[in-house]
Structures are given as structure tokens and as C-alpha cells.
Amino acid sequence: MDRLQATISSGKSNLGETMTGDIPNPYKHAVSEALPKVRQDVHGATIALNAAKAAFASGAWTGGTSAAFGTDLQGRDKSVKNAAQACLTEVEAIHRAEPDKVEPTAWQLHWRQRGRIQ
Numbered sequence: 001m002d003r004l005q006a007t008i009s010s011g012k013s014n015l016g017e018t019m020t021g022d023i024p025n026p027y028k029h030a031v032s033e034a035l036p037k038v039r040q041d042v043h044g045a046t047i048a049l050n051a052a053k054a055a056f057a058s059g060a061w062t063g064g065t066s067a068a069f070g071t072d073l074q075g076r077d078k079s080v081k082n083a084a085q086a087c088l089t090e091v092e093a094i095h096r097a098e099p100d101k102v103e104p105t106a107w108q109l110h111w112r113q114r115g116r117i118q
Helices: 003-010 026-047 050-057 066-097 107-113
Strands: none
Touching (some): 026 066, 026 107, 050 066
């Protein structure tokens, strides 16, 4: 067990004093590390249907059920954009709400094991 893990497990500092809120929050760090990828994925989602919309607008398909398809395409594009933005908003809110430092007994120190079947 490394020194940090031993300190976390014992709940004591090297001076023998109980630590209070002075451990960097690994959950916040992980969310922070994930944010650039989430932003990249959100951007990808917001432009995912652009080529299809452009092709449709330029007359790639006319007649028959094309009008219904076009309406559906517009609705799905809007839904994808809204869902992607909601995802980013949620991840950013989680990041903002997390403290920079946590107590030695905080769930954030063990968040990777939560919900796992052992």
C-alpha cells in the first residue's frame, strides 16, 4: 500500500492528527478529465445529421414520403442536439458541485468501486 493510500485508510496525517477535508477529490478530478471528451462528443452529436440535412435540402429525395422524412429528420436533429447539451450541462453541474477536497471517509475516495459486484 502506498503512502497516500495508507494515510487515507488510517484517517490520520503523518503527524498523527485526524485529517479533515484535506484529501484531493479523485471523483472531481475524474469528472474534470472527462469534460473535454464530453464536449467533443457533444460537438459531434450536434453536427451528426448536418450532411443528411444538407443532402435533403438540396433535393436528394423528393416526392412520396420525402416531406414526412424531412420533418422527422428535423425533429431528430433537434432531439439529438438537446440531449447532447443536456448531457454536457449535467456533467458540468456535477463538476461544479464537487468539493476540491474531501474527508478521509468520503464516498468520492471509493467511487470507482461503488455499484460493482464483487
